[in-house]
Amino acid sequence: MNTITKRKLTNVIMDLGRSWALIFLIVELVFFSLAAKGFLSLRVFQMVFFFGVTVFLLGVAELFVIITGGIDLSVGYIVGFASIISSRFVALFLQTGMSTLPALLLGIFLTLAIGLLPGLVSGLLIAKLRVPPFIATFSMLGITHGVSELLILNGAVNMPKLSTLFGNGYFLYWAPGPGLSLFVRPEIPRGGFILELIPNIVVVAFVVIGILSFMLKRTVFGQYTYAIGGNVDAAIRSGINVSRHTVKIYMLSSFLASLTGIIYVMMYVKGKGDAGASNLLDSIAAVVIGGASLYGGKGTVWRTILGALIIAILETGLRVMGIPTFDKYIIVGIILISAVLIDKIFPDKTYMDTKE
Amino acid sequence: MEYLVETKNITKRFGGLTAVNKVSFGVQAGEIVAVLGDNGAGKSTLIKMISGVHQPDGGQIFVQGKEVEIHSPMDALSMGIETIYQDLALAENMNVYSNIFLGREKTKKVLGLFNVMDSQYMFDESQGVLDKLNIQIPSLRNNVRTLSGGQRQAVAISRSIYWNAKFLIMDEPTAALGVAQQKLVLDLVKSLKDHGLGIIIISHQMHDVFAVADRIIVMRRGEKVGDLKKEGTNPDEVVNLIVGSESVV
Amino acid sequence: MTHTLSETIQGNRKLAFIARNWAAFFLLGFLILFSFTGKGFLSVTNFQNVGHLAVIAILMASAETFVIITSGIDLSIGFVMGFSSVTAGKIIQILYAAGGGISPGISIAIGIVIVLILSLIPGLVSGVLIARYKVPPFIATMGMWGITNGIALKICKGFPVATLPEVLTRIGNGYIIYIKPGGGISFFSLPHGVGNESIREYIRLIPYSFIFVGLILLVLWHLLRNTTFGQHTYAIGGNEEAAVRAGINVKLHLVKIYILSSFIAGLAGIFNVFQTGIGNFTPFGAMYELFAVSAVVIGGASLMGGKGSIFGSVIGVFLIAFLENGLLISGVVPFYRFIAVGLLLIIAVVIDQLFPDLL
Numbered sequence: 028m029n030t031i032t033k034r035k036l037t038n039v040i041m042d043l044g045r046s047w048a049l050i051f052l053i054v055e056l057v058f059f060s061l062a063a064k065g066f067l068s069l070r071v072f073q074m075v076f077f078f079g080v081t082v083f084l085l086g087v088a089e090l091f092v093i094i095t096g097g098i099d100l101s102v103g104y105i106v107g108f109a110s111i112i113s114s115r116f117v118a119l120f121l122q123t124g125m126s127t128l129p130a131l132l133l134g135i136f137l138t139l140a141i142g143l144l145p146g147l148v149s150g151l152l153i154a155k156l157r158v159p160p161f162i163a164t165f166s167m168l169g170i171t172h173g174v175s176e177l178l179i180l181n182g183a184v185n186m187p188k189l190s191t192l193f194g195n196g197y198f199l200y201w202a203p204g205p206g207l208s209l210f211v212r213p214e215i216p217r218g219g220f221i222l223e224l225i226p227n228i229v230v231v232a233f234v235v236i237g238i239l240s241f242m243l244k245r246t247v248f249g250q251y252t253y254a255i256g257g258n259v260d261a262a263i264r265s266g267i268n269v270s271r272h273t274v275k276i277y278m279l280s281s282f283l284a285s286l287t288g289i290i291y292v293m294m295y296v297k298g299k300g301d302a303g304a305s306n307l308l309d310s311i312a313a314v315v316i317g318g319a320s321l322y323g324g325k326g327t328v329w330r331t332i333l334g335a336l337i338i339a340i341l342e343t344g345l346r347v348m349g350i351p352t353f354d355k356y357i358i359v360g361i362i363l364i365s366a367v368l369i370d371k372i373f374p375d376k377t378y379m380d381t382k383e
Numbered sequence: 384m385e386y387l388v389e390t391k392n393i394t395k396r397f398g399g400l401t402a403v404n405k406v407s408f409g410v411q412a413g414e415i416v417a418v419l420g421d422n423g424a425g426k427s428t429l430i431k432m433i434s435g436v437h438q439p440d441g442g443q444i445f446v447q448g449k450e451v452e453i454h455s456p457m458d459a460l461s462m463g464i465e466t467i468y469q470d471l472a473l474a475e476n477m478n479v480y481s482n483i484f485l486g487r488e489k490t491k492k493v494l495g496l497f498n499v500m501d502s503q504y505m506f507d508e509s510q511g512v513l514d515k516l517n518i519q520i521p522s523l524r525n526n527v528r529t530l531s532g533g534q535r536q537a538v539a540i541s542r543s544i545y546w547n548a549k550f551l552i553m554d555e556p557t558a559a560l561g562v563a564q565q566k567l568v569l570d571l572v573k574s575l576k577d578h579g580l581g582i583i584i585i586s587h588q589m590h591d592v593f594a595v596a597d598r599i600i601v602m603r604r605g606e607k608v609g610d611l612k613k614e615g616t617n618p619d620e621v622v623n624l625i626v627g628s629e630s631v632v
Numbered sequence: 633m634t635h636t637l638s639e640t641i642q643g644n645r646k647l648a649f650i651a652r653n654w655a656a657f658f659l660l661g662f663l664i665l666f667s668f669t670g671k672g673f674l675s676v677t678n679f680q681n682v683g684h685l686a687v688i689a690i691l692m693a694s695a696e697t698f699v700i701i702t703s704g705i706d707l708s709i710g711f712v713m714g715f716s717s718v719t720a721g722k723i724i725q726i727l728y729a730a731g732g733g734i735s736p737g738i739s740i741a742i743g744i745v746i747v748l749i750l751s752l753i754p755g756l757v758s759g760v761l762i763a764r765y766k767v768p769p770f771i772a773t774m775g776m777w778g779i780t781n782g783i784a785l786k787i788c789k790g791f792p793v794a795t796l797p798e799v800l801t802r803i804g805n806g807y808i809i810y811i812k813p814g815g816g817i818s819f820f821s822l823p824h825g826v827g828n829e830s831i832r833e834y835i836r837l838i839p840y841s842f843i844f845v846g847l848i849l850l851v852l853w854h855l856l857r858n859t860t861f862g863q864h865t866y867a868i869g870g871n872e873e874a875a876v877r878a879g880i881n882v883k884l885h886l887v888k889i890y891i892l893s894s895f896i897a898g899l900a901g902i903f904n905v906f907q908t909g910i911g912n913f914t915p916f917g918a919m920y921e922l923f924a925v926s927a928v929v930i931g932g933a934s935l936m937g938g939k940g941s942i943f944g945s946v947i948g949v950f951l952i953a954f955l956e957n958g959l960l961i962s963g964v965v966p967f968y969r970f971i972a973v974g975l976l977l978i979i980a981v982v983i984d985q986l987f988p989d990l991l
């Protein structure tokens with residue numbers, strides 16, 4: 028073998044190694060398609076995305092923070108906090124006689140605005156007072172958790188029906204007779220055939236995720252995020268306002284967690300203090316499996332989604348096979364550690380610009 | 384000829400310790416001045432006052448004949464004074480052209496709505512400055528992490544040149560480099576003279592100093608104890624000055 | 633230049649002393665405050681209860697102290713504890729329910745020994761990953777969190793392991809001295825023939841759990857404070873590079889640290905079986921490890937490593953424990969404790985930032 032083909036071969040292997048997560052995802056899909064009866068279906072496929080939304084959004088929230096070299100432990104309980112205050116607001120507006128849609132929109136808007144607060148506080152603690160992110164966000168976890176539970180002492184309030192319809196509805200329906208319809212489920216006879224495509228919340232999540240991916244990759248905001256994680260001193264000396272950017276990053280994370288909380292309460296009618304608490308491990312795992320480093324400076328949105336999908340498919344696949352999801356924790360733990368080890372084997376991609 | 388940057392009786396104290404004591408010196412355009420001295424002699428402190436990291440406790444700084452106060456590294460940058468730091472100030476996780484434009488990204492509008500980065504522009508401009516300085520790097524799309532130490536220095540220097548540095552400060556730019564890499568950096572430094580820059584270089588390597596410098600300043604215990612034209616001196620004399628057996632001002 | 637607040641305080645020895653020991657002063661303040669607001673707060677019974685309930689938190693915090701001083705973190709301890717509790721429960725259950733041949737005492741002893749050996753494994757694995765393969769401690773121990781939690785749940789199938797010998801709780805919740813006012817005094821258990829229903833008539837002093845945790849603390853305190861092991865722990869956290877150059881086998885030491893942490897979590901799991909009489913898995917939201925980290929930080933350690941002490945961490949635990957207990961007894965809704973811990977943490981770190989050189 029001559030040296031050029033050898034080099035090409037190495038490059039191919041390196042490229043494959045760098046996309047090990049994608050390969051793993053494909054292997055996983057093939058495995059469950061063969062092993063789990065009923066896995067290979069449109070319904071299950073949509074379930075994966077529907078229940079995956081929480082980890083997609085929290086994963087991306089965590090991604091921005093992790094690229095700057097930080098960590099956000101509070102996202103899970105901010106989800107719960109937002110799920111509770113949004114239902115509170117909406118109920119309050121409905122009581123004042125407002126009609127459903129404006130009440131809903133205003134409630135969501137206010138929740139998203141208040142949802143920025145935990146991020147603002149932890150961001151300020153981290154950027155101005157040099158509190159380690161772990162500690163700052165854990166104290167915000169405690170505070171949002173405590174406030175949520177206090178708000179819910181006298182029971183949770185229900186979201187109006189419209190919200191639940193949206194939360195569990197689909198973007199596109201098709202049925203023989205009524206034909207195609209957007210958002211609104213057509214009336215069909217009991218047991219009649221209806222095709223439901225793309226859950227609404229998946230549409231919402233991916234619009235947001237698309238925008239964030241664009242921001243991270245193509246805008247100065249994204250560039251600063253990578254710069255801070257790569258070399259804070261360099262960022263400061265280059266005139267980047269590092270503390271302001273850091274605050275923004277934690278506010279973004281907090282914002283995404285609040286959005287997740289609103290989606291949660293649209294899915295499940297009632298808010299719950301620990302609504303997103305069990306998703307922390309999965310969200311961080313998704314980011315790391317997607318190739319980001321906890322030391323900062325690395326990671327992309329789509330790879331994080333890839334990592335989240337690996338976990339979502341694992342969970343759904345095991346469930347379809349009827350295996351208790353206890354195994355999921357073990358497997359995610361192993362993939363998480365392996366991800367770091369595998370990424371160490373494959374260094375940064377390099378290019379050669381041939382110049383004449 | 385007028386000095387590009389000049390200090391008069393500049394002094395810096397840290398508590399009871401006088402790190403720099405009434406030092407006066409100047410650097411002209413197109414001149415390379417080396418600062419030598421033993422560990423703790425005050426070299427870094429001296430240049431940090433010019434690059435805005437420390438504020439002097441006494442004395443004056445002049446840039447192109449005008450007295451100035453430099454309160455921060457940003458102030459220094461706005462006066463065309465760029466510092467190449469020992470630890471480089473590059474983000475290793477980012478590619479070469481992103482580093483050259485770090486903090487001053489070129490953007491363009493898409494759909495008349497969003498500001499996105501104009502990567503092609505940044506790439507082309509960066510390639511231009513590297514070509515001008517005759518620096519070879521496999522590709523500007525490569526992350527800085529994948530470059531050699533000398534290439535990284537070269538990127539840091541190109542960055543300063545691209546942003547119109549008039550005055551370059553380098554604290555031990557060859558300290559961590561192998562022989563071939565040292566040569567690469569020193570050749571680059573020499574070529575900068577022809578672009579009319581004034582340069583201060585701190586180094587412990589006598590060989591480097593005699594290879595590039597026009598003038599040599601020796602510091603001992605915070606004071607300037609020697610200011611010599613390269614042609615009029617030799618390494619032995621300089622070493623004696625550093626360790627303190629004679630004094631020529 | 634004007635003096636900064638930090639310099640002023642460091643110049644004043646009394647103020648510096650208070651800032652350095654703020655957690656202890658806060659604790660004292662809380663004790664005084666709650667003595668007025670909570671009926672029955674200031675009593676031997678209540679203090680014994682608080683101490684007894686804090687045993688697991690104390691063990692967790694001590695484990696985390698060692699790890700944090702090396703500038704690491706161990707997120708797995710809460711779940712290693714659950715793993716240990718469930719496994720010990722299961723072994724005892726099998727041996728004991730298999731009946732006949734094996735007495736409760738021997739089944740318990742076998743369970744303890746096996747579990748203590750098993751509990752070294754998660755620490756060994758994360759230690760090797762961290763020291764040898766440079767996996768960030770956060771990730772390595774988070775991975776072990778998932779793995780040990782999954783295994784624990786598989787062993788117990790998602791339900792606590794019950795029907796264990798009753799002697800467990802008698803030891804776990806027993807006292808050394810029982811006094812009947814006006815009657816006699818009896819040691820180690822209620823007098824013969826006295827049923828558990830009349831236990832309220834007795835004044836009980838010194839729970840066994842105090843002896844247990846006291847001995848462990850003594851050993852750990854000595855280890856950290858007086859031995860080269862402790863010395864090296866601080867050295868690694870202060871400057872790992874320097875520690876390597878000084879000839880310390882940093883890799884081996886780090887592996888030992890994570891094994892120690894895991895082992896202490898194993899001990900906590902066994903104590904948990906004695907205390908509750910069943911094998912419990914660790915629920916999400918228990919956050920043992922996060923509360924342990926908080927206690928350690930409140931107790932004066934820094935996540936950057938090189939700082940911290942067993943004594944400080946224990947103060948940190950008691951600060952949280954008495955706050956919780958005091959609020960409860962004073963009739964305040966218990967969820968305030970999350971808020972309180974959040975605020976205490978912020979205070980701790982801000983003080984640490986303002987006075988970095990107070991040690």
Ligand SMILES: Nc1ncnc2c1ncn2[C@@H]1O[C@H](COP(=O)(O)OP(=O)(O)OP(=O)(O)O)[C@@H](O)[C@H]1O
Nearest residue numbers: 397400401402420421422423424425426427428429
């Ligand atoms: N920020 C500071 N605070 C207190 N003292 C300082 C500070 N920076 C420098 N010093 C002291 O000032 C003196 C001069 O230090 P400086 O770093 O300028 O020396 P140097 O000549 O650059 O030495 P080297 O060759 O080792 O880099 C030393 O005694 C040093 O300890």
Ligand SMILES: [Mg+2]
Nearest residue numbers: 426427428554
């Ligand atoms: Mg120096």
